[in-house]
Amino acid sequence: MKISELSRTTGVPVASIKYFRRQGLLPAGKATAATLAEYGQEHVQRLRLIKALTTLGGLSIAATRDVLTAVDQADSTDSALGAVSYALPVPVAESPAGDADREAEIGAAAEAEVADLIAAMDWQTPGTSPHVEALTAALRELRRLDAGYRPGELLAYAELARSIARLDLDRAAAFDDAPEALAEQAVIVFALSAPVLELLRRLAQEDQVRRRIPSLPSDGPRTE
């Protein structure tokens, strides 16, 4: 397959394909001559994955490269899942501090909240997990807004998160008879299921709003 055919098959412009190659997202084709290379089905699939990660997953090019590198380097065993998980970017919030006293108080409360949660859930996480850091930062941010979780609320969410994670792992493990596909499946489940879940949550919220507030009009979004 020539690059122009690869472009036609996937709908990705030739210039973009070259760009992805330069950025290390896509392996080079097998060169058949100094100015000619042959692309295969694996390039088609990789391009689809790149597109899905950037558009649906909302990943940057750099983050996509990190994730794909983890996929390629995964020794097609268990480490794939962990590597992919850590390669995914994390929503981090770090507002510039205003009042130092208030910041200290908020910070301590957030850290305690996370520690309590992890203990209560009996979660096995390394102390260096970026997710723990990020969660603490997120809770700090909410506390700055005086919108922290009330006692037990966060735990309720965590229980549901555990249920979701069980489904995720089931989904990822469904491919464990095809080791070379495991890492890729892990990416899909970890990175691309998040937006799907978020949309389900929005739909469920919408339903809940309508059920609890019967006076709401039944049409769609307000037109401008």
Place this chain on the structure above:
Amino acid sequence: MKISELSRTTGVPVASIKYFRRQGLLPAGKATAATLAEYGQEHVQRLRLIKALTTLGGLSIAATRDVLTAVDQADSTDSALGAVSYALPVPVAESPAGDADREAEIGAAAEAEVADLIAAMDWQTPGTSPHVEALTAALRELRRLDAGYRPGELLAYAELARSIARLDLDRAAAFDDAPEALAEQAVIVFALSAPVLELLRRLAQEDQVRRRIPSLPSDGPRTE
């Protein structure tokens, strides 16, 4: 409070405060003279909210403006929740089509999947909901990758999404005795809980991975 004090209190540079004002994210201070305006506590809170929405929530300036406009225009009653929900951006994926036949097949399957799901959940959503559109697009994207949900899987996620939405609504409704704060609380719950939930999911995934794969790299779950 002068703008320099507002800047010091919130940690946001003066130039950025002016920028947010220009973009319609922050109301102008009460002008006390041609070149002097007075800012109050509401500006402090609004700036905190802007920072939280952009950093933690990952919203663009334009999206933040839309959300805040919905907050301000909410007639401090029920419509606040709906307006905010629709003002939030939605992860949309639309890959350029390659093969027309395959696209048609994928599209039809995704649409049927969404319709079935909404029916099974008895969700009350308007046909024009952008969330329905977005979910269909997301499922199309996954199907393009040959990574669609197996029968019943999506429903299981949806059930959990419903549980989450119930928690969300409880959280939002906790402020219904302070109508002017309801819309703001809705923003916080709808826009800022998503990253928290995502982080909980990551932590839970991490825990699940560790529990399911107790072995060391030398002994994978399924070796080739």
Place this chain on the structure above:
DNA sequence: AGTAGCTAGATAGTGGCAGTATCTTCCATG
């Protein structure tokens, strides 16, 4: 054999976004 039409690789340019900096005019306060 000649040539039109690809191709690879390098480099440069574009448009959008989120600020950041500068400039001018004006005024409150010591």
Place this chain on the structure above:
DNA sequence: CATGGAAGATACTGCCACTATCTAGCTACT
């Protein structure tokens, strides 16, 4: 009455994700 801010307008910057152009070299058709 001088000076340090403040307001508003405009311009500039850096980053990102492409997109276009250019050079040089095939290669397949006639």
